[in-house]
Amino acid sequence: MARPDKAAAVAELAEEFRTSSAVVLTEYRGLSVKEITELRRSLSGNASYAVVKNTLTKLAAKEAGIEGLDEHLVGPSAIAFVKGDAVEVAKGLRDFAKTHPVLTVKGGLFEGAPMTSDDIKKLADLESREVLLAKMAGAMKASMQNAVSLFAAPLSQTARAIDALRQKVEAGGDAAE
Structure with a gap:
């Protein structure tokens, strides 16, 4: 990786992976900038929501020692890095997806264990x-x-x-x- 801006982005993503209790990968295709901003605000107490490049995210996950995300990193991706209550984040994503059906939960990690989109839906039901x-x-x-x-x-x-x-x-x- 020759470009310093990409190296900095990978380092920042790797640090987010290391400091998060959970991560949730979503596909945001079809959401407007205003809708993504609304989603960020709704999650702001428990998570940060970032649109990411798949190749840089794969490198950052590898650098952070995280496995099991590569299969979900196809198409336009955004990640909710959970610092607070993972259940509240899952509920927030579920509720946002009810009003904006183009938001799709792909999968994620919870305390290092891979989760499918169905697992995240079960987490949201808690x-x-x-x-x-x-x-x-x-x-x-x-x-x-x-x-x-x-x-x-x-x-x-x-x-x-x-x-x-x-x-x-x-x-x-x-x-x-």
Whole structure:
């Protein structure tokens, strides 16, 4: 690679690959510049979205030690480099594709593992991290409440038995009966 601008582009892409928790490859053919800008804004909290050249991306992926993307790097490609919540990015791409059907998710990587477009659709169908954590906290709270009830039951039964005996003795009955 003789040109310094291309070498810099490859180095920048390789660094994006290294620092991203996930990447999602898309085909943007048919989207206007305004629509791509809108997509970038919608993903901006969790990912950066860049139109890339396939040959430079292949070189950058190889330099970053990433495999499994070459088959997706055909036709016009853009990559969402995920720095935040991958589920939110997948949902953002899915929702954008509903209103702009020309956007196609090709595949990607999630924590180093290759993903197909179907895998990314499944990821988009997951509930958000906050909802999953809330459900887990609710389940843990219910388990703790069950444990408290289980441990408290013998004590409350003993207290009721003693109270019944006390009432019987006060009523003039014999506690030994």
